Amino acid sequence: xxxxxxxxxxxxxxxxxxxxxxxxxxxxxxxxxxxxxxxxxxxxxxxxxxxxxxxxxxxxxxxxxxxxxxxxxxxxxxxxxxxxxxxxxxxxxxxxxxxxxxxxxxxxxxxxxxxxxxxxxxxxxxxxxxxxxxxxxxxxxxxxxxxxxxxxxxxxxxxxxxxxxxxxxxxxxxxxxxxxxxxxxxxxxxxxxxxxxxxxxxxxxxxxxxxxxxxxxxxxxxxxxxxxx
Amino acid sequence: xxxxxxxxxxxxxxxxxxxxxxxxxxxxxxxxxxxxxxxxxxxxxxxxxxxxxxxxxxxxxxxxxxxxxxxxxxxxxxxxxxxxxxxxxxxxxxxxxxxxxxxxxxxxxxxxxxxxxxxxxxxxxxxxxxxxxxxxxxxxxxxxxxxxxxxxxxxxxxxxxxxxxxxxxxxxxxxxxxxxxxxxxxxxxxxxxxxxxxxxxxxxxxxxxxxxxxxxxxxxxxxxxxxxxxxxxxxxx
Numbered sequence: 001x002x003x004x005x006x007x008x009x010x011x012x013x014x015x016x017x018x019x020x021x022x023x024x025x026x027x028x029x030x031x032x033x034x035x036x037x038x039x040x041x042x043x044x045x046x047x048x049x050x051x052x053x054x055x056x057x058x059x060x061x062x063x064x065x066x067x068x069x070x071x072x073x074x075x076x077x078x079x080x081x082x083x084x085x086x087x088x089x090x091x092x093x094x095x096x097x098x099x100x101x102x103x104x105x106x107x108x109x110x111x112x113x114x115x116x117x118x119x120x121x122x123x124x125x126x127x128x129x130x131x132x133x134x135x136x137x138x139x140x141x142x143x144x145x146x147x148x149x150x151x152x153x154x155x156x157x158x159x160x161x162x163x164x165x166x167x168x169x170x171x172x173x174x175x176x177x178x179x180x181x182x183x184x185x186x187x188x189x190x191x192x193x194x195x196x197x198x199x200x201x202x203x204x205x206x207x208x209x210x211x212x213x214x215x216x217x218x219x220x221x222x223x224x225x226x227x228x229x
Numbered sequence: 230x231x232x233x234x235x236x237x238x239x240x241x242x243x244x245x246x247x248x249x250x251x252x253x254x255x256x257x258x259x260x261x262x263x264x265x266x267x268x269x270x271x272x273x274x275x276x277x278x279x280x281x282x283x284x285x286x287x288x289x290x291x292x293x294x295x296x297x298x299x300x301x302x303x304x305x306x307x308x309x310x311x312x313x314x315x316x317x318x319x320x321x322x323x324x325x326x327x328x329x330x331x332x333x334x335x336x337x338x339x340x341x342x343x344x345x346x347x348x349x350x351x352x353x354x355x356x357x358x359x360x361x362x363x364x365x366x367x368x369x370x371x372x373x374x375x376x377x378x379x380x381x382x383x384x385x386x387x388x389x390x391x392x393x394x395x396x397x398x399x400x401x402x403x404x405x406x407x408x409x410x411x412x413x414x415x416x417x418x419x420x421x422x423x424x425x426x427x428x429x430x431x432x433x434x435x436x437x438x439x440x441x442x443x444x445x446x447x448x449x450x451x452x453x454x455x456x457x458x459x460x461x462x463x464x465x466x
Binding site: 205 | 408415426428429
């Protein structure tokens, strides 16, 4: 049952793509998460309401619906806008870009909450001490808040990462050749769907288990200065 | 944007809404009733009892729901023995396969949530129950589980929302849920905005309704933790 009929390399290629999509989405989501967290904690009411709307909508709508909206809707949108700026050829949306930007956008909302919690967990006295030393707002943020917030944010961050890796399976629906789609193709050709989907499931388990191990290490590293009870 | 497409085809969305609500609520109910005994057994000290449960939870939490659906719907067809057995009519139906995948998935997550809540029971409560001479069974039924449910509610409400969102994957195996309805409308009229924004609005409404109900439940179940004044005020009012 566990002969892959020569489709092993193809599945492995898909696995690389899954990891690439996850990492690219992680970058976008962290960027959005930091911006979202700062907006949520800012003194400007407009920014706060904007960030709140963003997280509420994203968390209330399924990932698949958002992805289809970006993939199909983005296609229509770009081809409506492009002629206005003088570009007349038909533009195809790259599923990689559609997938990564949607997953990034979704997990940006979750990261916003994680980072907001992390920033709030930094004792106020630390920030005041920084200000007392004459640091500017940016310096306080970069030197005092960020290094300490990472420790508080790692558990939530790790959770988001694990969920995100699994969410990348959805890109197979918009035609990206990740490992789930590679498995579907192989399953169709060999009539061995169980074998190939089981292999993919094991791959996901390996990725998540390695991630858990690395996150544990990271957490210990960032808690070096903390005395445990 | 032309939302007359939607109002003209609203019956497809309502059909989708019905399917989504059925799929989610049935799998949540069955999933929860599987998860409670599993969570109780999971706290056992016997490794032969806990190991299979841990493996079950590890598999269903560590792999994407989409892959689980594919394994059940497409994968099981690989086995001739299953194909010729009385179970085959079950695994042939996309609807039942989705239901099975959702149920097992939510059961795994819920087991872990309830286990966490059971483990967090204050030790004094357990001691008090033992001192009162309760058997293990009675202690779980009267002391540990009721307080565990209350502690589990916030995490479980998240699980309900995730299940609602996860149910959109049913559309991938040809089921017409809300997402499936939107995909039909999109392919029929090539109108992605209208189709998917309507679906998003449906899901948002469902999410907010669920959150509202949970808020009411949480308020009810934490009655004994609220300061006494509110009760007096209620009596007077």
